[in-house]
Amino acid sequence: MRARLLATPAAVAFGFAxxxxxxxxxxxxxxxxxxxxxxxxxxSGYVYATAQTRAMEDxxxxxxxxxxxxxxxALWNSVDGTAGKSCASxxxxxxxxxKGVGASYPKYDAKIGRVVDIEERINFERERMGxxxxxxxxxxxxxxxxxxxxxxxxxxxxxxxxxxxxxxxxQGKAFYEAxxxxxxxxxxxxxxxxxxxxxxxxxxxxxxxxGFPTYRLDWQAVGSAQRRFRGCNEQVRAEPxxxxxxxYVALELYLASRxxxxxxETPAVRK
Amino acid sequence: xxTNVEARLRVPTTAKKGDVIDIKSLISHPMNSGFVKDxxxxxxxxxxxxxxxxxxxxxxxxxxxxxxxxxxxxxxSFPVKVQESGTFDFQWVDDNGQVYKDSAxxxxx
Numbered sequence: 001m002r003a004r005l006l007a008t009p010a011a012v013a014f015g016f017a018x019x020x021x022x023x024x025x026x027x028x029x030x031x032x033x034x035x036x037x038x039x040x041x042x043x044s045g046y047v048y049a050t051a052q053t054r055a056m057e058d059x060x061x062x063x064x065x066x067x068x069x070x071x072x073x074a075l076w077n078s079v080d081g082t083a084g085k086s087c088a089s090x091x092x093x094x095x096x097x098x099k100g101v102g103a104s105y106p107k108y109d110a111k112i113g114r115v116v117d118i119e120e121r122i123n124f125e126r127e128r129m130g131x132x133x134x135x136x137x138x139x140x141x142x143x144x145x146x147x148x149x150x151x152x153x154x155x156x157x158x159x160x161x162x163x164x165x166x167x168x169x170x171q172g173k174a175f176y177e178a179x180x181x182x183x184x185x186x187x188x189x190x191x192x193x194x195x196x197x198x199x200x201x202x203x204x205x206x207x208x209x210x211g212f213p214t215y216r217l218d219w220q221a222v223g224s225a226q227r228r229f230r231g232c233n234e235q236v237r238a239e240p241x242x243x244x245x246x247x248y249v250a251l252e253l254y255l256a257s258r259x260x261x262x263x264x265e266t267p268a269v270r271k
Numbered sequence: 272x273x274t275n276v277e278a279r280l281r282v283p284t285t286a287k288k289g290d291v292i293d294i295k296s297l298i299s300h301p302m303n304s305g306f307v308k309d310x311x312x313x314x315x316x317x318x319x320x321x322x323x324x325x326x327x328x329x330x331x332x333x334x335x336x337x338x339x340x341x342x343x344x345x346x347x348s349f350p351v352k353v354q355e356s357g358t359f360d361f362q363w364v365d366d367n368g369q370v371y372k373d374s375a376x377x378x379x380x
Binding site: 061062064066067070071139217220221 | 281295343346
């Protein structure tokens with residue numbers, strides 16, 4: 001036998017590694033990480049994640065979100081719609097044309113006349129291509145959103161909260177601070193007033209969305225910030241709003257602005 | 272049935288004779304355990320990748336039986352000692368009998 005498996009126990013160990021998503025190499029959070037994943041008061045979800053989850057995110061290959069990046073890249077180059085064009089026909093290589101774009105969304109779009117998130121902007125472009133807009137939270141829309149946002153990986157989140165976006169930002173802030181649901185709780189009560197403290201066994205994070213769309217181990221898939229909002233709303237026993245609601249877009253803008261200065265981590269890995 | 276299944280491999284393209292190399296593989300697969308119900312209360316039938324094998328120049332070097340507790344998009348990594356140039360062939364088989372294949376070449380000096 002020319003090539004052989006070195007040790008049988010390794011196979012068993014890797015079996016567990018797969019089952020629990022544990023990377024073989026884990027390390028604790030360094031000062032460098034803290035500097036990179038915090039900006040002023042803002043702390044990325046990365047800081048709250050376990051060593052195993054961080055290791056999964058850091059290894060570009062092992063990060064399951066990279067599968068969505070690949071799918072997004074294929075879609076970017078594929079022709080769709082009556083105009084017979086692909087994204088690449090006009091925007092060329094996303095690596096250059098989309099660099100920094102994801103870090104500035106949601107933002108006011110003069111052509112659409114309101115604040116939009118990346119998903120809405122992608123579907124706006126699809127309509128211009130004569131293609132059917134993708135459904136919210138569908139695989140192609142998530143893949144394209146991840147692909148576009150991943151081009152800003154490592155760049156600082158920088159969304160504008162002034163000018164024409166200001167009114168929407170105020171709405172998002174009001175939504176964040178309003179109590180809702182049978183538990184009568186506001187987002188801010190956990191994520192502003194009690195972050196870093198425990199809720200049962202969980203450490204409450206700041207609820208930053210710099211890593212979204214993110215690969216969530218709970219979902220075993222990539223999901224959007226709005227999917228997370230719906231989950232949060234359900235947890236306080238409030239009725240979740242439909243995807244693409246103006247309130248959720250406003251909330252996305254407000255949350256992104258709370259994390260201005262944090263690095264874009266898409267596709268991040270979260271619990 | 273799993274759709275849009277895509278495999279990724281990371282295998283070094285070159286190595287020295289006798290080197291122990293790390294092979295990494297990732298495949299997008301929902302790994303439905305058979306214990307989950309959909310929105311209408313119907314059980315989603317079990318569909319997991321149940322076998323993963325890797326052979327080098329036609330000879331099996333790694334095999335793994337996967338169980339329903341393994342999460343979606345399984346990442347499998349293992350070390351192999353290489354003595355000659357050749358091709359690694361990877362194969363994933365799921366409960367529906369679908370076979371996903373990929374391969375990678377290595378030059379050993």
